[in-house]
Amino acid sequence: MRTAGAVHGDTAALLGPQEFALACRLIAEYAGIKLSDHKRYMVYNRLLRRLRARGLENFADYLQLVQDEPSGERESFVNALTTNLTAFFREPHHFELLRGRARLHRERERRPMRIWCSACATGEEAWSIAMTMREAGCAADILASDIDTDALETASAGLYPMERTSALSDETLRAHWLRGTAGNAGWVSVRPELRSMVKFMQLNLQSPQWPGLDPFDAVFCRNVAIYFDRDAQKRLITRFATMLRPGGLLAVGHAESFPAGHAAFQGCGRTAYEYLPA
Numbered sequence: 001m002r003t004a005g006a007v008h009g010d011t012a013a014l015l016g017p018q019e020f021a022l023a024c025r026l027i028a029e030y031a032g033i034k035l036s037d038h039k040r041y042m043v044y045n046r047l048l049r050r051l052r053a054r055g056l057e058n059f060a061d062y063l064q065l066v067q068d069e070p071s072g073e074r075e076s077f078v079n080a081l082t083t084n085l086t087a088f089f090r091e092p093h094h095f096e097l098l099r100g101r102a103r104l105h106r107e108r109e110r111r112p113m114r115i116w117c118s119a120c121a122t123g124e125e126a127w128s129i130a131m132t133m134r135e136a137g138c139a140a141d142i143l144a145s146d147i148d149t150d151a152l153e154t155a156s157a158g159l160y161p162m163e164r165t166s167a168l169s170d171e172t173l174r175a176h177w178l179r180g181t182a183g184n185a186g187w188v189s190v191r192p193e194l195r196s197m198v199k200f201m202q203l204n205l206q207s208p209q210w211p212g213l214d215p216f217d218a219v220f221c222r223n224v225a226i227y228f229d230r231d232a233q234k235r236l237i238t239r240f241a242t243m244l245r246p247g248g249l250l251a252v253g254h255a256e257s258f259p260a261g262h263a264a265f266q267g268c269g270r271t272a273y274e275y276l277p278a
């Protein structure tokens with residue numbers, strides 16, 4: 001067994017510096033995600049599961065498989081290295097902002113409000129947007145996308161263990177969710193009224209071409225650009241400028257400020273920006 005560059009004892013010995021560097025290069029190429037050195041043990045743990053699932057004995061072979069399309073392993077590799085941490089009504093100030101805009105939209109426009117939840121992870125953010133819109137009495141077309149196909153599967157199922165919904169009040173639960181019975185006891189599933197508001201799609205924010213999408217009134221891009229480098233963040237904000245209607249809202253994560261340098265985006269609240277082209 002190779003030991004050079006081992007981290008955290010013998011078990012990690014197979015993910016040497018070369019393999020780690022290659023894994024970092026590949027995830028940057030496929031998803032734009034930059035991984036720092038201290039993520040090496042995390043990468044080891046997450047890829048080890050894939051290595052075992054593929055019946056392989058070392059990371060060099062595994063990383064070769066990832067590059068050998070059509071092995072199908074590239075998708076699982078990306079899924080394994082994304083971080084899907086999320087919650088219902090995470091960073092609640094954005095939902096208050098959205099609620100206000102939804103009420104105005106309802107009064108002024110005859111069309112549904114178009115909202116893009118662009119890194120929806122396991123769906124909690126998209127369903128929180130849908131609940132907000134429904135409560136505001138504003139029709140909405142919501143697109144929820146993510147690069148991670150496993151996370152998207154959970155998101156579109158709209159089915160969560162009760163404990164995931166502990167932040168929701170009883171009233172909210174009753175209004176928007178159905179409690180499971182018999183085999184589904186302990187789970188809640190989203191009501192059809194909410195389900196019909198959200199469409200799910202795999203979309204890589206870093207891919208050179210996005211599918212043709214009509215412009216949006218609001219884009220949520222929260223806690224994903226933090227994984228991208230500065231150039232990628234700059235490209236992203238320029239692309240969002242082409243996807244938003246004038247006056248549209250862009251909500252980003254609590255540690256992100258990438259829209260701040262762009263002339264067409266003006267701050268309009270905590271980590272929230274309005275698209276105001278000249």
Ligand SMILES: C[S@@+](CC[C@H](N)C(=O)[O-])C[C@H]1O[C@@H](n2cnc3c(N)ncnc32)[C@H](O)[C@@H]1O
Nearest residue numbers: 031082085086119121147148204205222223224
């Ligand atoms: C930490 S979660 C954020 C979830 C949610 N937006 C929130 O703030 O609670 C980051 C999500 O970004 C997704 N992601 C990472 N790179 C991506 C890319 N290049 N394109 C689209 N989604 C990406 C991951 O799969 C993950 O689900």
